[in-house]
Amino acid sequence: MIVITAPTGNIGRHLLARLLESAPAAGEDLRVIVRDPARLPEAARGRVDVVTGSHADPAVLDRAFDGADAVFWLVPPDATLTPYDTWSGFTLPAVGALAAHRVGHVVGVSALGRGTPLADRAGLVTASLAMDDLLAGSGAAYRALANPSFFENLLEECDSIREKGVFTDTVDADRKAPLVAVADIAAAAARLLLDRSWTGTGSVPVLGPQDLSPNDLARIMTEQLGRPVRYERRPLDELRTTLVGYGLNEAFVQGVVDMKRAKDEGLDAGAARTPDTTSPTRFEQWCAHTLKPAVLS
Template identity: 65%
Template sequence: MIVITSPTGRIGRSLLPLLLDEAPARGERLRVVVRDPARLPAGVRDRVEVVVGSHREPDVVDEAFAGADAVFWLVPPDPRTADLDAAYAGFTLAAAGAFARQGVGHVVGVSALGRGTPFARHAGHVTASLAMDDLIAGTGVAYRALANPTFMDNLLPQAARIRDEGVYANVVRADVAAPLVAVRDIAAVAARLLLDRSWSGAGEVPVLGPEDLSAREMAAVMTEVLGRPVRYERQSEADLRAMLGGAGAGAAIVEGFVAMLRAKEAGLDAGVERTPETASPTSFRTWCEEVLKPAVRA
């Protein structure tokens, strides 16, 4: 039995089809934890067990993890949280107890790059994610934290501005090169680990994408793929705060993003070597052709 939390989020939506394709042939049943089952595609609802509720709640995770061999763990965003540690490790406390009570053998979690760098202690959401990893690892379950850099898919909310103004924005300097990863590649690594549980102990699995790119280089790729000029606009931290606050994010979330992006500019994501094992396959150009271009044209 494999349990998937947050199955309707970006990563969960990519992970579920992979598991539905492979799990039955391996004799694996699938169970999902979801607040609103109606958000699951009809074809998925018919092929998985559904536990309704929030995976923050003790009774929900006890029901969901009963008889489970492996769990995919992802903390959903909480834009109004007053505290990042509460949003990550606090959200995970009930599950950490349930892993032990229910005898869960393996857990794969979504986390972030940065452990071991001098920037990780003051990196907002990343710092909170790493503390969550420590909590899960401390339960004694076999754990793999997917250590991710910035998601390519984070550009999708800017698709309309890219189309209408030829601009995308962030606060990081235009010349800072860093790894980028496609959500679908994160899902593929998660599926592999969930289906082949020959691993033990606790550790990280970096998912780095095939290359490092700067914001300026990303703009050049988008220009070529979209066939129209796209430029990068470096926004101020004040502008970022205003944008996130205007979208409904509370102060803790806003300041967590500001701190994370400062740390990324300083080199937070540069602490892991890219190897054949850590390099995921989807290039930024491929992602732009297959994901961004249709979104811009929609």
């Protein structure tokens, strides 16, 4: 039995689709934890066991982890809480439930940066790495999917790209770093969940096929969208003021700022790209299949 948390989210929906295709042949049953079962895809109806509720709820976890062999763990960011409460506070009930039900394997969504000098001052990333430590102490074998920034973050910029030909971030325009498509993260998770020959704890970087700078992204978007797109660097202080103005938790906002600063200082640059850490989706492909329809709609 494989349990999937956040099955309707960006990563979880891709993972659920993959496992619906491959789990039956592997003799695996699927269970999902979901707040609103109506949001599950039609293909999942009648084919997965559904536990309704939040995976922060100990009672929900007790039902969901009963008989589970493996768990996919993803914490939904909550900007009303501190970074610690968002990741570690949310995860603490799961640690107890994993131990109580003797779940053998857990795959979690985390971030790059462990072992770097920036890891302890990288805001939301630091909080995510602390979550990994909790899960690694649960008694289950644990693999943290260590991810850089997602291509999908650019979907938040669709209006600006469409109306102004501009996207923004806070890093240097020539700062190259890995980026990844969420579908590739889901593929890495599926492989680990289906082949549980691994033991112990560790990280699995998912790095995409190449490092790209904001200027590289602008050039590729210009080519793929058929219209000029340029990058504008946003000051960190401006980002902080904007986010606080939205009413977000100030500690969470500081976590975003610290993460952005660490990425600009090279947080994501330390992981080696190897055949095992290179995921296949190129930014050009993602632009053509995902960004272009969203911008032009």
